[in-house]
Amino acid sequence: MRETNEYLKREVGVLGLSSNLINIMIGAGIFALPAIVAAGLGAASIFAYLFCGLLIGLVMLCFAEVGSKITTSGGAYTYIASSFGPYFGFLTAILFIFSSTTSDAAIANALVDVVGSMFPLFKSQFVRIITFLIMFAGLGYVNIRGIKEGMALVKLITITKLIPLLLLVFFSWGHVSFDNLEINSTPTLLEFGKVSLILFFAFQGAESGLSISGEVKNPQRTIPKAIFISIVSVLMLYILIQTVSQGVLGELLPTFIENPLSAVANQVFGPIGFSILVVGAAISIFGTLTSAVLSLPRILFRASKDNVLPFKSLAEIHHKFSTPYIAIIAYATMGFLFASFGGFKQLAVISTATILLVYLGVSLSVIKLRRNARDLKTQTNEFRIPGGYLIPILSVLTILWLLSNLTQNEVFGFGLFILILSLIYFLKDKFRTNAK
Numbered sequence: 001m002r003e004t005n006e007y008l009k010r011e012v013g014v015l016g017l018s019s020n021l022i023n024i025m026i027g028a029g030i031f032a033l034p035a036i037v038a039a040g041l042g043a044a045s046i047f048a049y050l051f052c053g054l055l056i057g058l059v060m061l062c063f064a065e066v067g068s069k070i071t072t073s074g075g076a077y078t079y080i081a082s083s084f085g086p087y088f089g090f091l092t093a094i095l096f097i098f099s100s101t102t103s104d105a106a107i108a109n110a111l112v113d114v115v116g117s118m119f120p121l122f123k124s125q126f127v128r129i130i131t132f133l134i135m136f137a138g139l140g141y142v143n144i145r146g147i148k149e150g151m152a153l154v155k156l157i158t159i160t161k162l163i164p165l166l167l168l169v170f171f172s173w174g175h176v177s178f179d180n181l182e183i184n185s186t187p188t189l190l191e192f193g194k195v196s197l198i199l200f201f202a203f204q205g206a207e208s209g210l211s212i213s214g215e216v217k218n219p220q221r222t223i224p225k226a227i228f229i230s231i232v233s234v235l236m237l238y239i240l241i242q243t244v245s246q247g248v249l250g251e252l253l254p255t256f257i258e259n260p261l262s263a264v265a266n267q268v269f270g271p272i273g274f275s276i277l278v279v280g281a282a283i284s285i286f287g288t289l290t291s292a293v294l295s296l297p298r299i300l301f302r303a304s305k306d307n308v309l310p311f312k313s314l315a316e317i318h319h320k321f322s323t324p325y326i327a328i329i330a331y332a333t334m335g336f337l338f339a340s341f342g343g344f345k346q347l348a349v350i351s352t353a354t355i356l357l358v359y360l361g362v363s364l365s366v367i368k369l370r371r372n373a374r375d376l377k378t379q380t381n382e383f384r385i386p387g388g389y390l391i392p393i394l395s396v397l398t399i400l401w402l403l404s405n406l407t408q409n410e411v412f413g414f415g416l417f418i419l420i421l422s423l424i425y426f427l428k429d430k431f432r433t434n435a436k
Helices: 014-025 035-069 078-086 086-118 127-144 146-176 189-203 206-215 217-254 260-269 269-294 297-305 325-340 348-376 390-403 408-435
Strands: none
Touching: 014 146, 014 217, 035 078, 035 086, 035 127, 035 189, 035 217, 035 260, 035 348, 035 390, 078 086, 078 206, 078 325, 086 127, 086 269, 086 297, 086 325, 086 348, 086 408, 127 146, 127 269, 127 325, 146 217, 146 260, 146 269, 146 297, 146 348, 189 217, 189 260, 189 269, 189 390, 206 217, 206 269, 206 297, 206 348, 217 260, 269 297, 297 325, 348 390, 348 408
């Protein structure tokens, strides 16, 4: 087990880590995806949710095993860097941070757009920038003050965002028409794969939430428990939301592409329901930002501490609050700048493909670490997935199948991006060697 003294406080328990994972997974996606999935699969959408739930379950079992062995900060970055070396760690860190900051910028803009639909003042560019500044500076400040303060905010936001969704599910059952849930046609494997690739966007986030592993109490037990609780809870909620949306709106569901859940609420509760869900969407989006600013700076911190990123100041710990304050300030600043430049609307397919590459690396890490442990003939008490290599192999094969649904242009774009990152990495090492 890799346990490096990072001078961080282990303050996070099962409830806190579960809340962080749920909060970061349930973001803006679930408020739009029911209509997109229904447009592709109709009443058969439920099978796409079950498939994505199965895949995320396989992947998170891999995260649970590796996370119980490698308990420092950084999450997937640290798992892959520890298993395959600094080059793959560098790729993981850059992909993670790039996708996360641009995604957070889009989320922040979506939040201000939602508020602007109710208060036109927020449509002013000056007001938007001031709002972004207050938002990212405030979240940065809370998280610099301490992991306990950051987790308290995450727990509050998680509960607040779940209430309107659970109320919608509960009160919608009386308005569900079971004729709308009847499956009249069977989708092709290609259709199923393409919709699943988009839907998987709604299941992302747990990998980011695990970046705070260096501050988790008893990580060998806490991490597997929190992963199980969060994945099961999110999957059940998503299935219920899709079911009531399809049951209430039927064939009209795909037409409400922007905010289908508000359309359901309007049907069930009237105009007040629409307003409640709009507010709920705003809270949910803000909640995702709170977990992002809590979790993702730990990747910058750990990668800098490992000298994978050439910015040593990012590895500094606050002498009073024991938090990676420079990394938090850097991440919050990047989020503010990207958001202010106009909201990068990252495509769900591109975001999903990036994270699937990271998931592939973590699944392979299970196999690599097990082989290393066998070669060293070590006996460990960490969490171990039952069934030998079956689950990590299934995870790898399923991820590869999902990635096979990318278009040629998307594959070319990813290949070019990774080639550029590889050149940067090796040139960085060459310049560092020459400097010595």
